[in-house]
Amino acid sequence: MLLHLSTWHDVEAYLDRSRGIILPIGSTEQHGPTGLIGTDAICADAIARRVGEIADAIVAPPIQVGMALHHTAFPGSISLRPSTMILMIRDYLTSLAKAGFRKFFFINGHGGNVATLKAAFSETYAHLADIGIPESHLVHCQVSNWYMCSSVYQLAKQLYGDQEGSHATPSEVALTQYLYPESIKHTLLDEGVSRDRQIYGSIDFRRRYPDGRMGSNPALATPEHGQQFYELAVKDLTDAYLKFLAAA
């Protein structure tokens, strides 16, 4: 059930049977010479929608822009500062908590979001208590990264070995190829790619990773792989969501 295609009557009815909501979150950032700028949001959103269908859960519209300051020396990247993102997440969750939602399950497509998201959860728990939301202690937030699902991780390792890398990876590129076959990009990639994994500021990042990739070879990606990743992630995250929902 997609929030943006529902009415408030639909949501009211939903809240009678569930207090959970799935929030896909991605990023708008460079993904190397062939990866789509929307990769992280596209992947998180597609997986979240399917999880929502299977698990009968409301799915919020995707958060398209997250914490990607380190990518902003590449044109087309957009980032919130962590301090802004904390306020944004706090506002989202406050709106939803006032309506009765209590279990917030973020399906995340971007590693750079994790720290700020977790900080935002802490900020929000305290905020909701401060403003006197009833039973605010029942509010639980969780972030699950689709690319960290063990089945996904293992398949990536098996298919790509150490060419998976850590940004603009063949696994995420494959998933976007499956979802947007008409947007597959063909560019010759430099053979050498930095094996570094350090992330500091944006200028440093671009010096360290001149074409935007971090140790990855996205040329290995295929739409068929993408479908496999999609199905594995959906399965694992459906289980994770249901477990999260059921937990005290």
Add this chain to the structure above:
Amino acid sequence: MLLHLSTWHDVEAYLDRSRGIILPIGSTEQHGPTGLIGTDAICADAIARRVGEIADAIVAPPIQVGMALHHTAFPGSISLRPSTMILMIRDYLTSLAKAGFRKFFFINGHGGNVATLKAAFSETYAHLADIGIPESHLVHCQVSNWYMCSSVYQLAKQLYGDQEGSHATPSEVALTQYLYPESIKHTLLDEGVSRDRQIYGSIDFRRRYPDGRMGSNPALATPEHGQQFYELAVKDLTDAYLKFLAAA
């Protein structure tokens, strides 16, 4: 050209020929018993995409959540506080301005965003100067509301007269019906609807407008109307964008 389906190389090439970008912005808020919660983002996004195609402009992913605090007594609504939204817009525009963008054209689907957006533009102009963005005085922002295009406005008046109302209007519902025919909702609407137009806090709003509509009769909407609105808005906003881009 959709930013999220582009690579950073694509954006780099685009910046050689244009400094403009279109940013669709909507809201996630109740739209009466039959209107979709995502109405404002859906409309803005669809129109923006087509304007981008015609005008050869990059289109950012839609901003799905805006300033809708007054709707938050209805479940499913999500809102930023104005102070948060100002920071969010500032961060978006800072990221893009650092990359070379100078002309920011917001296609807006939600009246409640306008004041905060304009405040955010002022905040951003000063911020970009403070952090020393080169030629920051060339940064121009504009917000255009699709539903205020004169052709759109006139058609709405002609089709619906004073049943257009000011929230959950038949024109915006029609546009979502055209775009998502499978999500058309059929609910009997109360005959009486408040003719009030005042907007204060969220509790007050729900007392004033118990089913969420403000003076509107969305039952008049049809997908065919929606297509007409879409085409009119696209034409007017393409002209508006090109004029904005060309202006000193």
Add this chain to the structure above:
Amino acid sequence: MLLHLSTWHDVEAYLDRSRGIILPIGSTEQHGPTGLIGTDAICADAIARRVGEIADAIVAPPIQVGMALHHTAFPGSISLRPSTMILMIRDYLTSLAKAGFRKFFFINGHGGNVATLKAAFSETYAHLADIGIPESHLVHCQVSNWYMCSSVYQLAKQLYGDQEGSHATPSEVALTQYLYPESIKHTLLDEGVSRDRQIYGSIDFRRRYPDGRMGSNPALATPEHGQQFYELAVKDLTDAYLKFLAAA
């Protein structure tokens, strides 16, 4: 009844008969070669005082500095950032709401304040609810621009036609001439004046409007006109205040 010339006992007694307050708000900004930097605050304050007398309403001391970032390339202009102004307005209204005020009527002299004021109202409604102000849903805010009163607007059109312009207008200059005849400035104005109406950042503004005027010819102003504007604005805004106060 002027707040600053009252005691707290006076205010306590007032609150037994009314929950309304009038807040004049202006700006401290250039008004062209002959306009006073305090024009907007002077006009708003003078009108508000008289409205307060007629309507038996408390009038707060004028807010002298508002959102005028675009004027800050001209010396003598002072501006808040929108984010600061939102906090300032929130703090004002929170103080007053804690004391029992519920109806906040801003008489505004500066177009640049409107967006930020409206954003501040939204922010404040939510804030007052969050901190548990009793019956916070009864808090209503309204901004009325004296220069937009229909009688004022029509007189300006009749007296000055398109030489009214949109900043450093003869109407506002006339009003300050009526109020401060000893401060009437006589300077030869350039004949040409930009007909542009765009407002972006401060450097851009000064390039676009080199002497500070926007399409106006303040040389047409006279103190007698000023008196007329004053009386019309007072009448219209007294009606508007009483209507606002009476409304549910």
Add this chain to the structure above:
Amino acid sequence: MLLHLSTWHDVEAYLDRSRGIILPIGSTEQHGPTGLIGTDAICADAIARRVGEIADAIVAPPIQVGMALHHTAFPGSISLRPSTMILMIRDYLTSLAKAGFRKFFFINGHGGNVATLKAAFSETYAHLADIGIPESHLVHCQVSNWYMCSSVYQLAKQLYGDQEGSHATPSEVALTQYLYPESIKHTLLDEGVSRDRQIYGSIDFRRRYPDGRMGSNPALATPEHGQQFYELAVKDLTDAYLKFLAAA
């Protein structure tokens, strides 16, 4: 020279001969059963205007609302939070520093402002350096409390002894009586008044000082005293301003 009655041309000319500006700052807060809510702003503004005349200095419009949170349990008091006031002062000084002002002399009427003002000065020095204001190290700020001028202090002691107290004092009431003789209030004051001097939160303040006075007997005030205080303060603060302006 009053900023609000000047044009930007006047200010431009002034900046050729001086980089100093006087900023009167008061408060909008209860001043006991007979003191005016605007006392602190009224006093600071009147003194500042006269100092400006004598010293040929520009005088900004008065800051009417300051840090008076502890008074907000009495109706009619308005306060900024310290965090808001710091931003407000920072914005004021940033606007003026961009135009070339370097010496900011605050004439203050309210003890509760001092700590926050000083904090704001520190914040502003760092901010101006961060945004690259030229020669920002020449920016100097000073706050002078009119009631702390030694001549004023001594006269108050001589006239009122320990009945001067520390809030709603006869000296400040006298000054407002001199300035606004038509607003002199006659109310029988309780004989007993707390000799306490502690200031904590607003509820605590009202319990501690039930009628708003802190150890003072404002019934001793006369307009003639007020004139004496006015003249002493003007003289001392003119000297102080000129010394501040001349200092390296």
Add this chain to the structure above:
Amino acid sequence: MLLHLSTWHDVEAYLDRSRGIILPIGSTEQHGPTGLIGTDAICADAIARRVGEIADAIVAPPIQVGMALHHTAFPGSISLRPSTMILMIRDYLTSLAKAGFRKFFFINGHGGNVATLKAAFSETYAHLADIGIPESHLVHCQVSNWYMCSSVYQLAKQLYGDQEGSHATPSEVALTQYLYPESIKHTLLDEGVSRDRQIYGSIDFRRRYPDGRMGSNPALATPEHGQQFYELAVKDLTDAYLKFLAAA
């Protein structure tokens, strides 16, 4: 009783007998050629610990970094902005007030902290009321500067006369010598030292006070003096704390 060497059970038991806590606060800033960068925190902490022992009070771990922006042109200085420090103090006191603490006694070693601390107290009183802390009106904060204790002040005057100065003073250096005899520094000091007392921005500060001292001659300090200062401060502040605790 040191908070950091206690368990939460210990604190729970303590709260049954007392609602007071002592918070030492210093700074991390240059103290001239021979003064330790941690001087202010070292002094405040040592004194606070002993006061806590005598008065049976919990002592929080020292706040090592305060408001020292004016010292930041000397390497090794660390400062919060006032706006940050206000939030930090607010967060500290909010945590402790939720647990039941009501009397917050800051033992301060740095003049530059005072204004911001006082601003923070005001901010916090309002915040605690806003979030509904029970009996928040009983929350009292006080800052006591050890170097302003009258016995300390007199001894410094007697020992050093006007060579005490106002920063990197022999009295505070003496106290650190008593506490850290192994860290006594021997450097020849310039004979001349500025008698100025003005403090503005950091660049200005370093120009005005090139070696970091303000009118002081720390070469006069001895560990024996330090012990005397320590004992006097402990005595005076123990009395002050107990008086503060007992006061309504």
Add this chain to the structure above:
Amino acid sequence: MLLHLSTWHDVEAYLDRSRGIILPIGSTEQHGPTGLIGTDAICADAIARRVGEIADAIVAPPIQVGMALHHTAFPGSISLRPSTMILMIRDYLTSLAKAGFRKFFFINGHGGNVATLKAAFSETYAHLADIGIPESHLVHCQVSNWYMCSSVYQLAKQLYGDQEGSHATPSEVALTQYLYPESIKHTLLDEGVSRDRQIYGSIDFRRRYPDGRMGSNPALATPEHGQQFYELAVKDLTDAYLKFLAAA
């Protein structure tokens, strides 16, 4: 070399040979019935001091209060909000970066700090670029958790198996026992302890972990273990610091 026992001359000399600094960071939070509230700061500080000695690195005074909102339902815990902590860290690093430091190595004792610290690093990189710090792209930050050093982790596993748990662990308690043998607490612990690992808000936390422990048995701790942990952590973190310092 301890920053607080150094002079600014010492730091100036140090900066000629190194741009690195070690910042110990802990927390002030409950650590179960027998663990010290200062455990995390105590451990981080002790290890950092020794690493600094071996590696000839400056060590900042410990950050005693971090992000521990989830512990604040236990008395004695003090926490910053994440949004405050980000500003605090940004201010620390800005002060130090202005002085020439470029490599910031945090030795951390508290898992709850990690997310917010990482968010703060991102915020700071962007901030330093915005304010024009020279060569700000050379600023690198790293957080290393002493308890996650592989040698430490393995020893804890070997000594305690799954009784190590995740909060108030025998390893951290052992380390404080080694450092503060006089503060060893003897309390009978409940046999059952939750094996849960979820962390949400503070009320939820206390319900989930009634005595504050998370799956741990700190009764297994001994001072001798503590010494082993200390030595292992010092060795690993010295290596890590030197590697960090040397890296491009």
